[in-house]
Every structure is written in C-alpha cells, then in structure tokens.
Amino acid sequence: MKLQNIWFVVLATKINFYLLEYSLKYISRYKYKNIFIVLIMSTLVALLASTFFLSNAMKSEYNKLISNYPDIVVTNQQALRDTTINENSSYKILEIKGVSNVIPRVWGEYYFLNANKKFTILGKDEYEMYSNPLLNENLNLTKDSMVVSLNVKRILEDSYYDDYFNFIKADGNVKKMLITSVLEKSTLINGELLIIMNKESAKEIFEYSKNEVTDFGVSVANKNEIPFIAAKIKTIFPSAKITLKEDLKVHYENIYNLRSGFFLTVFIISFFTFFIIIYDKATGLNSEQRHEIGILKALGWRVGDVLNTKLYEGIIISLLSYILGIGLAFIYVYVMKAPYLKKIFLNNYSLISNYNINFSIDYETLALLFFLSVPIYIAATIIPSWRVATLEADEVMR
Amino acid sequence: MSLQQIFKLFSLTLFLSATLFAYPQITQNIKDKKIYPMGQKIYKSKCKEKDFTNFKTYNSLYNTLNKEKACGDLSKKNVEILSVYLWDIKLHNSTSLEKLVVTKDEKCQVCGMFLHNYPSWVSRINYPKDETYNFDGMKCMFKFYFNNKKGITDILVQDYYTLKTIDARSSYFVVGSDVYGPMGHELVPFNDKKSANIFLLEHKGKKVYFFDEITEHMVRSLGH
Numbered sequence: 001m002k003l004q005n006i007w008f009v010v011l012a013t014k015i016n017f018y019l020l021e022y023s024l025k026y027i028s029r030y031k032y033k034n035i036f037i038v039l040i041m042s043t044l045v046a047l048l049a050s051t052f053f054l055s056n057a058m059k060s061e062y063n064k065l066i067s068n069y070p071d072i073v074v075t076n077q078q079a080l081r082d083t084t085i086n087e088n089s090s091y092k093i094l095e096i097k098g099v100s101n102v103i104p105r106v107w108g109e110y111y112f113l114n115a116n117k118k119f120t121i122l123g124k125d126e127y128e129m130y131s132n133p134l135l136n137e138n139l140n141l142t143k144d145s146m147v148v149s150l151n152v153k154r155i156l157e158d159s160y161y162d163d164y165f166n167f168i169k170a171d172g173n174v175k176k177m178l179i180t181s182v183l184e185k186s187t188l189i190n191g192e193l194l195i196i197m198n199k200e201s202a203k204e205i206f207e208y209s210k211n212e213v214t215d216f217g218v219s220v221a222n223k224n225e226i227p228f229i230a231a232k233i234k235t236i237f238p239s240a241k242i243t244l245k246e247d248l249k250v251h252y253e254n255i256y257n258l259r260s261g262f263f264l265t266v267f268i269i270s271f272f273t274f275f276i277i278i279y280d281k282a283t284g285l286n287s288e289q290r291h292e293i294g295i296l297k298a299l300g301w302r303v304g305d306v307l308n309t310k311l312y313e314g315i316i317i318s319l320l321s322y323i324l325g326i327g328l329a330f331i332y333v334y335v336m337k338a339p340y341l342k343k344i345f346l347n348n349y350s351l352i353s354n355y356n357i358n359f360s361i362d363y364e365t366l367a368l369l370f371f372l373s374v375p376i377y378i379a380a381t382i383i384p385s386w387r388v389a390t391l392e393a394d395e396v397m398r
Numbered sequence: 399m400s401l402q403q404i405f406k407l408f409s410l411t412l413f414l415s416a417t418l419f420a421y422p423q424i425t426q427n428i429k430d431k432k433i434y435p436m437g438q439k440i441y442k443s444k445c446k447e448k449d450f451t452n453f454k455t456y457n458s459l460y461n462t463l464n465k466e467k468a469c470g471d472l473s474k475k476n477v478e479i480l481s482v483y484l485w486d487i488k489l490h491n492s493t494s495l496e497k498l499v500v501t502k503d504e505k506c507q508v509c510g511m512f513l514h515n516y517p518s519w520v521s522r523i524n525y526p527k528d529e530t531y532n533f534d535g536m537k538c539m540f541k542f543y544f545n546n547k548k549g550i551t552d553i554l555v556q557d558y559y560t561l562k563t564i565d566a567r568s569s570y571f572v573v574g575s576d577v578y579g580p581m582g583h584e585l586v587p588f589n590d591k592k593s594a595n596i597f598l599l600e601h602k603g604k605k606v607y608f609f610d611e612i613t614e615h616m617v618r619s620l621g622h
Binding site for chain 2: 091094095097098099100101102126127128129138221222223224225228
C-alpha cells in the first residue's frame with residue numbers, strides 16, 4: 001500500500017464518526033445562524049481573494065510590459081521641459097563601455113479632435129535592434145503606410161477613415177497615411193491607442209528636422225553597470241533627464257499603489273467585521289449552549305469528546321466557507337474576468353486600459369487567507385467550549 | 399618645381415586621400431554596438447543568398463550596393479552600414495564565440511552553487527571529446543584550472559562590460575574591485591586592457607593582470 005493511503009486509513013480510524021454525526025446535527029440545529037456565518041465568511045474570503053488575484057494579475061502584466069523597456073532613457077531638457085535631442089549625439093553614449101545599444105527613438109502623441117482622443121505615434125526603423133519583440137518584427141512599412149492598434153482602428157472607423165488617415169501637420173498641410181494592418185495585441189507601454197510608422201514619416205508629422213529625435217533608449221549588457229552608466233551619461237548631457245527602468249517601475253507602482261490603497265481599506269474593514277464575529281463567538285456561549293455541554297458531561301462525555309465535536313463543527317464551517325469563497329473568487333476573476341472591480345483600477349490615464357487576466361494559482365494569497373480565516377474560526381469555537389467543559393456538570397447547569 | 403608640378407602633386411594627394419578615406423571613419427565601439435548588428439539584420443532580410451567574397455576594395459563593394467542596387471532599394475545610410483558590415487565581417491571572417499548558456503539544474507564544479515542565478519559570471523573549461531565544466535565565477539574556474547591544467551582545449555569567460563564570450567587565455571582580469579560575484583571577491587574579466595583600466599578606476603580595483611600573471615596563491619587569497 002502506498003504511504004499516502006496508509007495515512008488516510010490512520011486518519012479515518014482517528015475520526016470518531018459518532019461525534020462527527022453529532023456535530024453535523026448540532027450545525028443543522030442552529031441552521032440559520034450557521035448559514036449566516038458561512039455566508040459572511042465566504043463573502044469576505046471571496047472579496048479579498050478576488051482583489052488579490054486581480055491585483056497580482058495586473059502587477060505581472062505591468063512587469064511584463066516594463067521588461068521590454070530600455071534600461072536607461074535619456075531625454076533632453078530645456079528650461080526643465082522635455083525637448084528633442086540631436087540623433088548624432090547618440091554616438092557619444094555608444095562610446096561608453098558597457099552600453100550595448102542606443103536607439104534614437106521618435107515617438108509622441110497626436111491629438112485627434114473628432115474623437116477627442118490622443119494617439120501614441122511610434123517611429124520605427126526597419127533595421128534597428130529593438131528590445132521589444134513587436135518592434136523587431138518586419139512590418140513592411142513604407143513612407144505612406146502605418147500599422148494601428150485595434151482601438152485606433154475602431155476610433156478611425158467611427159470617423160469614416162476606413163483604410164487611411166489624414167494627419168494635420170503644424171503648417172496646416174495634410175499627410176495621408178494608409179493603414180496596412182491592425183495590431184491585435186500590443187506588448188508596448190501606452191499600447192492601447194498605438195500607431196506604428198516609419199521613423200521618417202513620424203518625423204514629418206511631428207515637424208522634426210532631419211537629425212531631431214525624441215529621446216534615446218539605452219540598453220546595457222551587464223545590468224550591474226546601469227547606475228554607473230547613468231552617471232556617465234549625466235556628465236555628457238548635464239541638462240538631460242535620465243530615467244532608469246527601475247525608476248519607471250517605481251513610478252508605475254506608485255500610481256498603482258494609490259489605487260490599492262482603496263483595497264487596503266476594504267481589507268481592513270472586512271477583517272474588522274470578521275473579527276467582530278469571532279470576538280462575539282469567543283467571549284462566551286449563551287446559556288442554552290452552556291446547558292447542552294453540561295448535559296453531555298452529566299451523561300458521561302469526557303472533555304475531549306466535547307472538544308472533538310466542537311473541532312469538527314469549526315472545521316466544517318470554516319473550511320466550507322473558505323472553499324466556497326475561493327471558488328467564487330476564481331469564477332469571478334478568471335471566468336468572468338472581474339467586471340466592475342477591474343474598472344476601479346483603470347482610467348483613461350493608466351498604463352493599460354485592457355489587460356489580460358492570465359490564469360495562475362497564487363499560493364501565497366491562498367495560504368494567507370487560509371491562515372487568517374480557518375484556524376482563527378476553529379480556535380474561536382473551541383476555546384469558549386473548553387472553558388465550559390472543564391467545569392463540573394452541576395456547576396454549568398445551575 | 400613648377401607650379402604645374404605642385405598642382406599635379408596636390409591633386410594626386412587629394413585623389414589618394416579621397417580613396418583612403420572612402421572607408422567611413424567609425425570607431426570600433428560604434429561598429430560593434432550599432433553597425434554590425436544592424437548590418438547583419440539588413441543582410442539577413444535583403445540579400446542572404448548573394449556572395450560578397452570577391453571584392454578587392456571597400457569602394458567597389460559600396461558602389462555595387464549603392465549604384466547597382468545589389469541588395470534592393472536601401473537608403474544611403476543603410477547602404478553604408480551594410481557595406482561596412484560586409485567588408486569587416488563577411489570578407490575578413492571574424493567570428494565570435496557562442497554565448498555561454500546554462501540550464502536550470504547545472505551546478506558549479508568547484509563550489510556546487512546553481513549557475514542560472516548568476517548568468518553573467520558563468521565560465522567554462524573545455525576538454526577534448528565534448529568534456530565541459532561550468533563554473534559560477536572566475537575564482538572557481540581558476541581553482542579548477544590550476545589543478546587540472548593538462549589537455550584543456552578552451553577556457554571561456556564573459557567580458558564584464560559586453561557579456562560576450564571571450565577566450566580567457568588572452569583576457570585581462572581586475573582584482574580587488576567593489577564588484578562582487580556569486581562567491582564574494584572576484585577576478586573580473588575583460589577582453590581588452592583599455593576596458594580593464596576603465597573598470598579599475600571606476601570600481602576601485604587594485605590591479606589588472608593578464609591571464610598568465612595569475613597565480614594559485616592569488617586566487618586562494620581572494621577567499622573561498
């Protein structure tokens with residue numbers, strides 16, 4: 001016989017089925033009270049579990065997006081405002097030991113008046129080596145063609161731009177761009193309203209001069225060296241703003257934590273409620289329950305038997321509500337994709353407005369919620385009964 | 399010397415210098431980091447099947463690409479990148495070593511630490527008949543090397559700045575820096591002496607050693 005089966009047999013012989021039956025009867029005797037407790041506890045577990053599941057899914061999505069970002073971004077500043085930078089000065093950064101690549105990036109936003117939306121325009125050179133796999137693909141962009149994301153396509157279609165779009169330049173002239181294909185899913189930051197086009201065309205729309213670019217994305221081979229290289233770039237361009245990938249991560253985490261403050265409030269309130277229930281249960285039994293224990297003792301039950309029935313009662317109720325709560329949270333987050341709750345995290349200014357919720361079992365959350373609910377509830381049922389059961393039978397019934 | 403002769407001489411030098419400087423003046427850093435990867439990408443997407451081995455001068459290569467459009471319609475900048483790449487890499491056959499990759503359950507031969515947590519420090523010693531040993535740092539590698547010198551085919555380490563695989567026997571090592579490896583103090587490897595010296599200044603290193611100058615005593619004194 002396998003070891004696991006032996007353990008099962010040992011456990012089964014240890015369970016006193018008469019006492020188990022008694023505790024089941026006991027639960028059914030106080031039907032409405034116990035149903036209410038299961039309801040409250042499972043709702044609390046479900047509420048907490050679904051917020052944890054959702055926030056973890058979102059965090060992993062953020063991290064995936066940021067992992068494709070360049071290690072250091074160098075933005076030129078004039079009067080502490082972001083301006084463009086000369087493409088040729090990227091060679092100065094390339095001369096630094098440890099830098100593996102510098103990409104002069106051309107990107108920015110275009111305001112589409114009709115729909116009151118800002119499109120993110122990204123210039124791409126066909127042969128440059130990007131850290132993002134999406135940009136490394138050959139998109140076959142010509143001077144008058146662009147690739148748009150699904151949301152941009154929809155917005156343009158609402159304004160009857162089915163297969164092309166007219167960008168209005170600063171001098172009032174129109175630049176006509178054909179839509180060659182649509183991106184179903186993007187792996188870029190600000191990827192929701194994204195337009196990818198040739199670097200030259202993007203420069204034309206932004207009215208950049210020949211050597212002007214928006215900023216430099218610097219890749220570093222040995223991640224250990226990033227702070228040193230950032231310091232060196234600062235000496236070459238004293239007025240430039242240097243953003244590390246780590247800083248960006250912190251920045252987005254801050255935005256996100258602002259919202260998770262809301263969940264902290266939910267967390268505190270729900271646990272406060274839960275502990276009120278527990279406190280109420282733990283401070284003492286009512287006279288009916290005390291009498292019952294007294295009668296059982298008078299009938300000859302030992303203290304251990306009484307505690308066993310209480311243990312079974314606690315396990316059945318808390319485990320049932322825990323499993324129910326987690327199951328509800330799983331269905332809500334992973335099957336229904338968390339409607340309403342998702343909207344709390346998101347607004348128009350957030351990094352991503354429609355992220356995927358990938359299924360993953362988050363053992364940490366499961367364990368946290370288990371230890372916060374099940375053992376505490378069991379203890380709250382056993383301890384007051386133990387206090388009563390250790391007294392003499394006549395003293396209890398008096 | 400008559401004025402005509404001076405003029406002839408002047409025009410000759412002008413012509414010579416024009417051909418001399420036809421090959422663009424680019425530093426090796428920019429070539430390694432920008433030109434070669436981009437050139438390779440252009441080459442792979444545009445003219446993979448063509449043969450470029452029979453050119454005598456850089457100019458003739460550039461002209462075939464630029465005027466005859468051997469690799470399709472490219473911008474002037476891209477033609478230059480492609481021709482520099484082809485001239486340097488394809489015609490002169492400079493090959494680079496393979497990246498040192500380790501699996502998740504491989505351990506260091508000397509100290510027994512898992513290798514995948516510190517991919518930038520992995521080093522390798524090869525023996526004939528595909529016998530290879532991986533190490534989690536230079537210290538462990540040297541300890542192994544001093545005890546098993548016989549019959550080694552390659553000793554491979556990774557350059558600290560570029561993480562490219564280099565031959566340890568022609569590398570420089572910096573001792574006493576503030577950069578720690580998985581096992582504490584380390585010998586930090588570099589492909590060239592210039593980068594080693596830059597590292598020495600920046601990371602408070604004590605001295606740069608060539609591979610041959612490293613002794614067993616020195617490695618032992620760095621700790622276990």
